[in-house]
Amino acid sequence: xxxxxxxxxxxxxxxxxxxxxxxxxxxxxxxxxxxxxxxxxxxxxxxxxxxxxxxxxxxxxxxxxxxxxxxxxxxxxxxxxxxxxxxxxxxxxxxxxxxxxxxxxxxxxxxxxxxxx
Numbered sequence: 001x002x003x004x005x006x007x008x009x010x011x012x013x014x015x016x017x018x019x020x021x022x023x024x025x026x027x028x029x030x031x032x033x034x035x036x037x038x039x040x041x042x043x044x045x046x047x048x049x050x051x052x053x054x055x056x057x058x059x060x061x062x063x064x065x066x067x068x069x070x071x072x073x074x075x076x077x078x079x080x081x082x083x084x085x086x087x088x089x090x091x092x093x094x095x096x097x098x099x100x101x102x103x104x105x106x107x108x109x110x111x112x113x114x115x116x117x
Contacts, residue, residue, distance in 0.1 A: 002027040002106050004095045009111030012085055018113060020080040022095030029053075029076040033098045036069060036080045037107070038091035045094065049080060053100070062088070085115045 008020040020036065035050035049069040051057045057069050068081040078095060092110040099105075 002032065002097050002099075004097060004106060004108035006093065006095045006108045006111040009093060009113045011114045011116065013117055014086050014115055016085050016115070017081070017083045018085065020082070020093055020095075020111060020113075022078045022080075022108060024076040024078070024095075024097060027097075029071075029073055031100055033100060034069075034071055034078040035096040035098065035105075036067075036078075037094040037096050038089075038113075039094070039110075040091040043091075047096075048093075051078065082113070085113075087115045089113060090115050 002024060003026045005023045008018060012018055030053045033050055033052050035047050037045050037047050039045040048060045048063050049067055051069045051071050066084045071078045091113060093113050094110045095108040097106045
């Protein structure tokens with residue numbers, strides 16, 4: 001079963017940047033569409049960015065132009081570069097791997113991102 005470990009969260013001021021990293025193990029990385037999700041307090045988890053094994057990326061409207069998702073197949077990692085952060089980006093960010101065979105999504109434990117002055 002695939003295992004996901006996120007890192008890179010933290011506290012940042014509005015307008016700042018963070019890069020989240022997700023390390024994937026336990027299964028062949030190329031079988032998964034990777035995504036970054038976030039969940040703010042009292043809200044549902046939402047998909048903010050995804051990337052296919054071929055590198056095709058999609059973004060939720062509120063992060064377009066500010067966030068960039070990328071994947072490194074050699075290291076089985078997926079990154080989320082976040083720029084121009086604002087307080088509305090505050091959430092727990094989860095890495096997700098969706099199997100292209102079963103369509104099941106696996107999640108990591110998440111990393112907290114807090115944007116505040």
